[in-house]
Amino acid sequence: MNNEEKILEMLSKMQGDIAGIKETLEEVDQRSIRTQVLLEADISDKIQLLFDGHSTIIEMMDRLAPKERVEVLEDEIITLKTAVKMISNRLAALEKAQ
Incomplete structure (x- = not known):
């Protein structure tokens, strides 16, 4: 096997590795998008509910005593x-x- 064949073999292995890396990046990107949607939809609503409840309790305490x-x-x-x-x-x- 001459040098050119070795270089071509190495390049084809690298292309396979790059394709695997791209797949992994796409999976990570999809998970990141799902996490972002969860944070925006679910978590922020729950934080707002907590804040509203806290405000209501403070108002009630001021009215009661x-x-x-x-x-x-x-x-x-x-x-x-x-x-x-x-x-x-x-x-x-x-x-x-x-």
């Missing part, structure tokens, strides 16, 4: 707890005295 009202109630609870502790301590002292 505004932050200022919660702070006032917390202060009142602290006052009530302090008063109950004082009354309990006095009651305990009175029971000891009897």
Whole structure:
């Protein structure tokens, strides 16, 4: 086998390899397109639904108990707890005295 025949054989092998590479690239391209469609259609819709739900929850929380009202109630609870502790301590002292 002379050099020209060897070169031709190598070229034909390379052409076969290139065809295989092209096939693989086409498969990857098709998968990429399917992935892109999935991301655009399915995932973005789900993210939008999550965002809408989050916004609705925040709106409901603001309507149910505004932050200022919660702070006032917390202060009142602290006052009530302090008063109950004082009354309990006095009651305990009175029971000891009897």
